Amino acid sequence: MQLEKYKIQQHNDDLLKGHERRLSYITSEIENSEAIIQKVVDFQIAIPSWALGTGGTRFGRFSGGGEPRTLEEKIEDVGLLHSLNQSSGAISLHIPWDIPQDAKAIKALAAQHGLKFDAVNSNTFQDQPDQALTYKFGSLQNVNKAIRKQAIEHNIEVIKQGIELGSESLTVWLSDGSCFPGQLNFRKAYQNTLESLQEIYAALPDNWKLFLEYKAFEPNFYSTTVGDWGQSYSYVQKLGNKAYTLVDLGHHLPNANIEQIVALLLMEGKLGGFHFNDSKYGDDDLTAGAIKPYQLFLIFNELVEGMDARGMNHATDLGWMIDASHNVKDPLEDLLQSVEGIMMSYAQALSVDRKALEEAQNNNDVVRAQEILQNAFRTDVRALVAEARLRAGGALNPLELYRSQKVRENLIAERGLKTVATGL
Numbered sequence: 001m002q003l004e005k006y007k008i009q010q011h012n013d014d015l016l017k018g019h020e021r022r023l024s025y026i027t028s029e030i031e032n033s034e035a036i037i038q039k040v041v042d043f044q045i046a047i048p049s050w051a052l053g054t055g056g057t058r059f060g061r062f063s064g065g066g067e068p069r070t071l072e073e074k075i076e077d078v079g080l081l082h083s084l085n086q087s088s089g090a091i092s093l094h095i096p097w098d099i100p101q102d103a104k105a106i107k108a109l110a111a112q113h114g115l116k117f118d119a120v121n122s123n124t125f126q127d128q129p130d131q132a133l134t135y136k137f138g139s140l141q142n143v144n145k146a147i148r149k150q151a152i153e154h155n156i157e158v159i160k161q162g163i164e165l166g167s168e169s170l171t172v173w174l175s176d177g178s179c180f181p182g183q184l185n186f187r188k189a190y191q192n193t194l195e196s197l198q199e200i201y202a203a204l205p206d207n208w209k210l211f212l213e214y215k216a217f218e219p220n221f222y223s224t225t226v227g228d229w230g231q232s233y234s235y236v237q238k239l240g241n242k243a244y245t246l247v248d249l250g251h252h253l254p255n256a257n258i259e260q261i262v263a264l265l266l267m268e269g270k271l272g273g274f275h276f277n278d279s280k281y282g283d284d285d286l287t288a289g290a291i292k293p294y295q296l297f298l299i300f301n302e303l304v305e306g307m308d309a310r311g312m313n314h315a316t317d318l319g320w321m322i323d324a325s326h327n328v329k330d331p332l333e334d335l336l337q338s339v340e341g342i343m344m345s346y347a348q349a350l351s352v353d354r355k356a357l358e359e360a361q362n363n364n365d366v367v368r369a370q371e372i373l374q375n376a377f378r379t380d381v382r383a384l385v386a387e388a389r390l391r392a393g394g395a396l397n398p399l400e401l402y403r404s405q406k407v408r409e410n411l412i413a414e415r416g417l418k419t420v421a422t423g424l
Ligand code: LRH
Pocket: 050, 121, 173, 213, 215, 248, 275, 283, 323, 424
């Protein structure tokens, strides 16, 4: 299903008056509002192909229907999101959940929707039906060399597929670790993993990046071999200048200070990108900004400060992606909410009075520093984000338009009620 341009136009015309009223108020309140709008226009957040179907837990899954059955339909869904918000101009594939049979045709279809291919993701955390050796006891860390080799070759194959699609990065997430004390020799597991990663790294084209994603626990519950940012940093540091750490917001132990992690990785030149989501307990993969919006804002505050200090381009120098999925929501609605949540935090961070904050920090004026940040966080920037969408050709209120056009009902009619998208 596609949304015709005139429908977006009509929707915007209907909402324009109220929008302009809100916009004129906020632009009178925020000094650099014009620059913020432009930065938000430029900012694109990739959509993971595995979040387009209803998520599930190990206890069950309750599909809402109309899920994409093929890679082509996944691309159509992301195209639909992008036409609504003009901020979701890339899709990230997980191989072999997604298998591009005809890369040229897939690339052309994506281009028709204005989409590029973001990072390609390898998968050595599950056994595939045709696979010779099992990953039950890990992949790149495995004590068995043949299993490590199989996992290395899979990653190299994923790079090859990514090259065909025009992707420029590989994200490696390993579930490797152990479930009980004594199961693993930590040092040997690290060394095996490093050697395996070095072989994968050697297959990277010059213009590619390797993102190494860490995660504290799950599916292993005693140790994870790339368990935190320090471990990821230690690997990528050894691999070379095309290797970076990837931060998934749900992959930390409770109460971790993620904004500080982000600031330091950025300072070291080793922050590669993000998987945005939110969580209350663990790797909950909830809508970005749904549970801890202040944390998301503080992370963006560090990103803006740190990227500007290093002269980095906000839109292009890091990999921005959502990694969320949900059990009780329409996945497309959930993704629209996530993108909106991310954009709001970004816009708020851009509005922080940096000079005043630096002054407060240099004077140890704790109260003033807190006031500056909270003032930005408590400012309603929704009209700025909506204006960015309007200027880019998107909808003033994507969710409202999605519902009024009965998108999900149409998708169910087209694809059926009992569809299952590959992924989590
Ligand atoms: C692991 C993870 C990783 C995977 C994705 C499906 O929890 O965050 O990024 O590739 O989920």
